[in-house]
Amino acid sequence: MKALFIGGTGIISSAITRQLAESGCELYLLNRGNRNQGLPAGVQTIQADINDEAKVAKLLENHTFDVVADFIAFEPAQLERDYRLFNGKTKQFMFISSASAYQTPLSDYRITEGTPLSNPYWGYSRNKIACEEYLMKQYREHGFPVTIIRPSHTYDERSIPLGVHGSKGSWQVAKRMLENKPVIIHGDGTSLWTLTHNSDFAKGFIGLMGNIHAIGESIHITSDESVTWNQIYEVIADALGVKLNAVHVSSEFLAACSKDDLEGGLLGDKSNTVVFDNSKLKRLVPDFFATTRVDQGIKQTIQYILAHPEHQVEDSEFDAWCDKVISALETAKKSILE
Incomplete structure (x- = not known):
């Protein structure tokens, strides 16, 4: 060919x-x-x-x-x-x-x-x-x-699959986990997602x-495996050897507060439950079967990125944005409870 x-x-x-x-x-x-x-x-x-x-x-x-x-x-x-x-x-x-x-x-x-x-x-x-x-x-x-x-x-091995990250890639979320800082998960984290x-x-x-x-x-x-976003972030934290400190934030709120295109990436994609029927692919390619489980693939990715510093690109702007969003939620909660 x-x-x-x-x-x-x-x-x-x-x-x-x-x-x-x-x-x-x-x-x-x-x-x-x-x-x-x-x-x-x-x-x-x-x-x-x-x-x-x-x-x-x-x-x-x-x-x-x-x-x-x-x-x-x-x-x-x-x-x-x-x-x-x-x-x-x-x-x-x-x-x-x-x-x-x-x-x-x-x-x-x-x-x-x-x-x-x-x-x-x-x-x-x-x-x-x-x-x-x-x-x-x-x-x-x-x-x-x-x-x-x-x-x-x-x-692949160069990028951690996430729901919310900055314009410089996925490393800053992993870095927040390693520093025991709170990490944003969109919605309540229970919607189903498919990673391939x-x-x-x-x-x-x-x-x-x-x-x-x-x-x-x-x-x-796509893979036939469906997992929740909570499970995805738990797998990432486990691969990093840390405990997940998650903060759940409305997708609509995140999109409204972001300078990046989170409206498209979240409301138009990742905030929605998706489960794929791959019957057509398997009919056309009878021996197709996705064999890399989410937990296995993410652990391979984490290991690769930790071993390759060139993929550890920091994003101070995104880091500060996460802190502001989380702080705003805490302030709102306190004002309501006063």
Whole structure:
């Protein structure tokens, strides 16, 4: 199989790249080369900015592919560019959408690929929906061989999966735990969530590559395991060897008080219970099964980050914001009880 990944070094795509390299796939990565250090042997790179359409077209003029996958497209205009570049040059075009495109709030907590697409809280999700609609139009009217992939919360060894964190990543929450400072959990922490390790996601994705039954289809790839946010934070604390000091805060309050896009990330995603039905994926990829439990995966992540200081990026602004939110709640409680 000859495949081209646009991107290929992110949380989701890096695991796919590694597994394909081990299988002997003829794999090309098209990116700007900023994170290509340590790529597996045999992976070939085409260094270019995908937005420089003329240059990319020239670099690819003598190539055709069995699969092209775009991991970094977020708006319809980017898919219009991909259609111009790859129509007639690939047997399958795979677009990475998002499970946050599903109806929010849900009318049924069990999500299938037939769940309506609608998210009034998050522009990111609405753009992904618009991308899907454009691609399906090209499939219906021109036979463009599209497969749409919807990941949910996928993580790897470099980032701790959290509900609330700052713009510099997840480390500051772990640091607060290590310092026995209170940690914010959105809502009451009992809503169900699905975490998928990127190595498991890669198994499902690779099973859909070159799969004739996946053409014209939308498929989500997630674990079957559902856990509460309280359980997730308890696992993180346990992996750090500390006792969790949790403060539960309304998602609406957090979104209203944050300068970051918590309205989209919380109200449009993580504050909602999600349980995925993976029957369609398992029908298309019969040997797919997610094998990394949440507690196992998070412990691996914690161990990796503790051993790699370069991933321990502090975020003093987020730390101060947490203190302010928690202090405001304590002040409000005292004023009511006076």
